[in-house]
Amino acid sequence: MGIQGNLTRFIDELPPWVKLVAVTKTKSADVIKEALKTGYRIFGENKVQELVNKQSELPDDIEWHYIGHLQRNKVKLIAPFVSLIHGVDSLKLLVEINKQAKNNNRVVECLLQFHIATESTKFGLSCDDAKELLESDLYNSMQNIQINGIMGMATFTEDTKQVRSEFKLLKMYFEDLKKKYFSETDSFKEISMGMSDDYMIAIEEGSTMIRVGTRIFGKREIY
Numbered sequence: 001m002g003i004q005g006n007l008t009r010f011i012d013e014l015p016p017w018v019k020l021v022a023v024t025k026t027k028s029a030d031v032i033k034e035a036l037k038t039g040y041r042i043f044g045e046n047k048v049q050e051l052v053n054k055q056s057e058l059p060d061d062i063e064w065h066y067i068g069h070l071q072r073n074k075v076k077l078i079a080p081f082v083s084l085i086h087g088v089d090s091l092k093l094l095v096e097i098n099k100q101a102k103n104n105n106r107v108v109e110c111l112l113q114f115h116i117a118t119e120s121t122k123f124g125l126s127c128d129d130a131k132e133l134l135e136s137d138l139y140n141s142m143q144n145i146q147i148n149g150i151m152g153m154a155t156f157t158e159d160t161k162q163v164r165s166e167f168k169l170l171k172m173y174f175e176d177l178k179k180k181y182f183s184e185t186d187s188f189k190e191i192s193m194g195m196s197d198d199y200m201i202a203i204e205e206g207s208t209m210i211r212v213g214t215r216i217f218g219k220r221e222i223y
């Protein structure tokens with residue numbers, strides 16, 4: 001079927017309110033060039049250097065999403081061009097994003113990452129962490145970031161009931177934060193949840209943004 005066919009077919013089957021972030025980590029710039037022939041423009045990467053390299057050799061109109069764990073000292077490398085940072089999991093990181101966004105005369109859009117999985121290895125905020133962040137003076141003084149919603153990753157398990165309950169929890173967090181902190185704005189609207197193995201459950205549970213790699217581009221070398 002090829003990359004173009006896979007991508008087109010995948011997008012055609014999504015509900016129109018769900019945005020696809022096509023995850024191209026470990027895939028070459030040539031793979032992305034193939035995908036671009038379909039007209040599609042939204043790609044996700046989880047390593048800063050890989051993202052920077054691809055951005056420099058591919059067209060400027062691509063919407064690049066950073067979906068991995070982001071180290072503060074690397075924010076400056078992606079701040080000039082990144083469209084959405086999915087994994088914001090601390091106030092310190094947000095401070096740095098704000099600073100680098102300001103240096104670039106931009107407002108950088110972000111999602112707060114929540115810890116919903118049972119694995120302790122997955123990054124993310126608790127509900128209390130998020131409240132503390134959103135109520136801080138520091139956060140409320142920032143001019144160059146905008147929080148568009150939240151992101152989470154479910155446990156890696158065959159147990160679809162558990163995955164579903166974790167997505168339900170994330171959706172609840174979203175509604176709670178929206179009511180408490182973002183009732184005056186339309187920009188807090190994204191729930192980034194769902195990957196190749198669980199995106200259908202995520203969509204049923206209210207996802208607005210899915211991050212899918214393997215299902216479209218095939219298996220990766222693990223990393």
Ligand SMILES: *Cc1c(COP(=O)(O)O)cnc(C)c1O
Binds near residue numbers: 197
């Ligand atoms: C790799 C990755 C994905 C996509 O995973 P697939 O299983 O290949 O669809 C989604 N989100 C994050 C944060 C990732 O690192």
